[in-house]
Amino acid sequence: MAISVDTFFLELNGQGTLQAQIQQMIAEGILSGRFHVGEKLPSSRKLAAHLGVSRITVTLAYTELLANDYLTAKGRSGYFVSQNAPVPPKYMPLQRGTENVDWDAALARKFSGGDMLSKPRDWRNYRYPFIYGQADRNLFDHANWRLCAVRALGHKDFESLTTDYVDQDDPLLIEFIARHTLPRRGIAARPEEILITMGAQNALWLASRILLTHNRTAVIENPCYYSLRSLLEHWDCDVTPIPVDRDGLPPDALPDATDVIFTTPSHQSPTTATMPVDRRHKLLERARDLDAMVVEDDYEFEMAFLGAPSPALKSMDRDGRVIYVGSFSKSLFPGLRLGYMVGSEPFIREARALRSLVLRHPPGHIQRTAAYFLSLGHYDAQIRRMSKALANRRATLDKAIDEHGLTVAGRGIMGGSSLWMSAPDHVDTAQLARTLQGQSVHIEPGAPFFSGPDQPKNFYRIGYSSIRQDRIEPGVKLIAEAICAC
Amino acid sequence: MAISVDTFFLELNGQGTLQAQIQQMIAEGILSGRFHVGEKLPSSRKLAAHLGVSRITVTLAYTELLANDYLTAKGRSGYFVSQNAPVPPKYMPLQRGTENVDWDAALARKFSGGDMLSKPRDWRNYRYPFIYGQADRNLFDHANWRLCAVRALGHKDFESLTTDYVDQDDPLLIEFIARHTLPRRGIAARPEEILITMGAQNALWLASRILLTHNRTAVIENPCYYSLRSLLEHWDCDVTPIPVDRDGLPPDALPDATDVIFTTPSHQSPTTATMPVDRRHKLLERARDLDAMVVEDDYEFEMAFLGAPSPALKSMDRDGRVIYVGSFSKSLFPGLRLGYMVGSEPFIREARALRSLVLRHPPGHIQRTAAYFLSLGHYDAQIRRMSKALANRRATLDKAIDEHGLTVAGRGIMGGSSLWMSAPDHVDTAQLARTLQGQSVHIEPGAPFFSGPDQPKNFYRIGYSSIRQDRIEPGVKLIAEAICAC
Structure with a gap:
């Protein structure tokens, strides 16, 4: 060049x-x-x-x-x-002036250093990757995704590819979600009540920014998705963690000052508990009494291979107080960064304006590709294929766990792609995870999911969405041996 | 189905x-x-x-x-x-309970209703679309973009497509920007000093969120890009608009309390003024005296067909106090939502963590497609083709403006894709734009670019990046006639 x-x-x-x-x-x-x-x-x-x-x-x-x-x-x-030119040192510092900004003073706010699960970047090279939430090359319908993406690059779709939507979404994708995806969760919504987001993370961020300020109280589940806790920390609001039980979030435990409730009723994250229907009704009643809003993260509802999923909390919401969050990260792939939120029009209007300020809109090409993939039926076929594979892996995993005497702390009754596990009290699973890494086993330590200073250290999560079926039993064996050696 | x-x-x-x-x-x-x-x-x-x-x-x-x-x-x-089934009414309200959320109370913050330029959605059907910042079907290298996108969908790139980068970027894209794009602006940066964003809007949002709080003062140019003003409104900081002159932002006018300066030195938005090199040095000196940070929005530097662009402000920054913002929205297309920011490592670290909280990362497929398009040389070829077409249109436009007696208030000395125009004082260009709409002419009223209650109403912007060359003269004639009739 x-x-x-x-x-x-x-x-x-x-x-x-x-x-x-x-x-x-x-x-x-x-x-x-x-x-x-x-x-x-x-x-x-x-x-x-x-x-x-x-x-x-x-x-x-x-x-x-x-x-x-x-x-x-x-x-x-x-x-x-020239070939003989002096070779640059590999990490030669660039020549520049001495920087003299006082960064402690210049940065009005800090965001780095939050509690995060660090995934090894080379997890695909692990022999036993019990990793959570990543795409499985063998299950993803790459060929049809590619065809849909190419179609969305055609001349006919030039506008949806290039247009500055400012605050709009791809009408094809919105229509499909309204007509096909949401009805499966019992939800009826008009296009004005749906917003496309950059994954569920973006939806949770938008909702929290709109609903919370320093004088409001957010309730979160304990344990919960660690990234939700991180993002709430930055709104200066009160955050009250409520311990979940085997049925998920207990409505009676919600404090009177609650303004916003963040919950995962279908499949509690990370314990996988499913909230029974009568508790869902009670939760909505309690929310009405408190005049609180509810943000429902309905992740992974597609992976219901052990039993039909219950309808979403949002489907029972007569008041308009539930904000529903869905995502394609698990059912398609996380690098897609595509999710959606459903709520009453006054809320979605603000979310749309906020999204426009922050990033305008999710790229048109990605929206249109997803719309084709969904509407041509590839999505449903993929969910069926994934569910079948997950059901098989789950059966193998359950058997191996019994065999090797591991303890399950939570297993999704309708399916899912992970189990929530507990080791004996004295085991620090962060240490355990490091030990297992040396044997090419990846597990997720559970402490980052817990709020407060006394995070229990003996829980861990094992995902089965990216591990080959024949690796499950030997992997579980290695985990059991490592726990015994603690 | x-x-x-x-x-x-x-x-x-x-x-x-x-x-x-x-x-x-x-x-x-x-x-x-x-x-x-x-x-x-x-x-x-x-x-x-x-x-x-x-x-x-x-x-x-x-x-x-x-x-x-x-x-x-x-x-x-x-x-x-059945074909004979009752037909649904077109906008039948869905059956649901009476919503009883008090939205005024529930919404902690409001974001809708900001000053925005509304672009007609059907602008492509206009005969004389003097629209700004949209992709021109005839200039964009759609065929090669498509080839790059298809390549980025291949099996070899499965990881860059699907991976949950969390807070990383595509290393290929970063390398290209560091080695080829930034050196054209005189900027040397290491990968840790570069962050990919969802367009320039997202970069400005991230920078303002990190650098501003309620007790800090931001300086903006007046007039300026209206979306910047909208997003600053939400951080409760002081915002001081400083009137620009024909050389852009005057450093002497910066108040002593300034903490962050937002500026567009290459090509002031919207007046298109280019800041001379000695004023750039003075601006940096003034910033050092104030210990203020500078956010440089270097939009459209690629469209320099009338003269070589000056190096970016960032290239003269020895302190590390300039945050540089670049975008592919104008040179590729706005629906891509791809931009980047360059700054010192302590700043980029926070921006990366904040981006991860808000949206994780820009989709991998888009990053990889852009990396291929850039590294295969298609980007440079496209810039050359665009610059040539813009130069021709600009010549035609300049001639037509002379001929029909319109007044130019600002014309980029190095090129660009728009002119900043003024009508006689009594003309309200919002009204003018509405009148012209009836004749299939689109112009942008200038008032939304100004801060404060006394927005001048007689300015307007005409873009020439999406209008056919043979439509320019008759379009200008219609504008001139409409102004005469005011």
Whole structure:
């Protein structure tokens, strides 16, 4: 590739002769790793015109660099970065002034350092990846996704690809969600009551930003999805964690000051508990008494291979106080960053305006691709295939757990893709996870899911959405052995 | 398409016999528009099993609906929504309880109703679309974009497509930006100093959220990009608009309390003024004296067809106090939602953590597609093609403006894709725009760009990035005539 003339600038008050400055620019480009061996330099005519200097100045600079082995000349075709040019050190610090910003003062707010589960980047190389929430290459219908994506790149779809939607969504995707996805959860919604989001995380963020301020109280489940807790920390609101039981969040335990309730009734995260229908009614009654809003994260409802899922909490909501959050991260893949939220029109109007301020809209091409994948029936076929594979893996996993004497703390009655496990009290599962890593086993320590200073350390989560069926039993065996050795 | 059995639920305390309830569910599905003419109903066996009722109950319900013309039977292949079924009213309100949430109380914050330029959705049908910032079908290299997108969907790229990056970016894209894009602006940056964002809007939002609180002061240019003003309103900080002159933001006018300066030095938005190099140095000196941060929105630098662009403010920043914002919205297309920010590592670390809380990361497929498009050289070719077309249109526009006696208030000395215009004082350009709409001319009224209650009403912007060259002169003529008639 040729080096563009546009990357050269003369400094206003540069040191030395023009020729020396040009030499230096080129040498620095090579030393800093910007210019690679074999790349062609601009012609002396072009560079001279661009910098506003005489051509002979550039030619002299090039000749000097030739002599120093930075460049080579190939007859009439010009100058190239030489094979013998000095090699840039791998992590050479760039030359720049001493930065003198006082970052502690300049940063009005800090966001780094939250409680996060760190997933190993190379988890696909693990032999026993009991990882949660990642796409399985063998289950995802890559071929049809690709066909839909190509179709969405066609001339007919040029507008949906390129348009500045500002605050709109792809009408095809909205229609499909309204007509086919939501009715499966018992939810009837008009297009104005649906907003496409960058995954469930974005939906939870939008909802919390709209519903919370410093003088309001949010209730979260304990344990809960750690990223929800992290994002609530930044609104200066009170956050009250309520311990869940085997039926999920207990409505009686909600404090009187509650303004917003974050809950996962279908499949509590991470314990996988399903809230019974009568408790759902009680939760809604309690919310009405408190005049509180409810944010329902209905993740993974598609993976119901052990029993029909109950209708969503939102389907029982006569008041309009439930904000429903759905996602395609688990059923398609997380890198897609596509989810949706459903709520009453006054709420969705604010969420749409806020989304527009923060990021405008999820990219059109992705929305249209998903709309095709859903409407052509590939999505349903994929869910069936995934559910079948998950059911098989789950059976193998349940058997292996029995066999090796592990303790299940929560197992989704309708399916799902993970189990919530407990080790004996003295076991620190963060340490356990590190030990198992050495044996190519990945498990998720449970502590980050808990609120407060006394996080129990003996829980862990094992996912079965990305592990081969024949690896499950030997993997469980290794976990059991590692726990015994603690 | 068949209607899925999963969309049927029996209500816990439903009214009437089971048969009646099933009939009602189906009739409601048809009446509400969820079930379309010709769609196949689940077999009686399947639906009975799903609902846990006897098959004869379902069959009786179907027979009844057949008699009422909701359904038709096609021999052995089952029941379908009848052509003669009652047609749903177009905007039939869905049956639901009376919502009783007090939205004024429930919404802790409001975001809707900001100053926005509303673009007509059907602008492509306008004969004279002097619209700003949209993709031109004739200039965008759709064929190669498609090839890159398809390549990024390949098996080799499965990970970059599907992976849950959490807080990472596509290393290919980052490398290209660091090695090729930023050097054109005179900027040297390491990968840890670059963050991919959902367009420039998202970058401005992230920067403002990190740098501002209620006790800080932001300086913005007046006039400025209206969306920047809208997003700053929500951080409760002081916002001081500083009038720009023909060289952009005057450093001497910055008040002593300034904490963060938002500026567009290359190409002031919307006046298109380019800040001279010595003023840039003065601006940085003033920022150092104030210990203020600078957010540089370097939009449209690629469209420099009239003169070489000056290096970015960031390239002169020895302190690390400039946050640089770039975007592919103008050079590729706005629906892509892809931009980037460059800053010192302590800042980018916070921006990355905040982005992860809000939306995780821009979709992998889009990042990889852009990386291919850039690295295969299509991007540079496209910029050249666009610049050439814009130069031609600009020449035609300049000529037409002279001919018809319109007044230019600001024209980018290096190029760009718009002119900032003024009409006589008594003209309200919002009214003018409405009048011109009737003649299929689109212009942008200027008032939303100004801060404060006394927004001048006589400015307007005309874009030339989406209008055919032969339409420019007749369009300008219509604008001139409409102004005369005011």
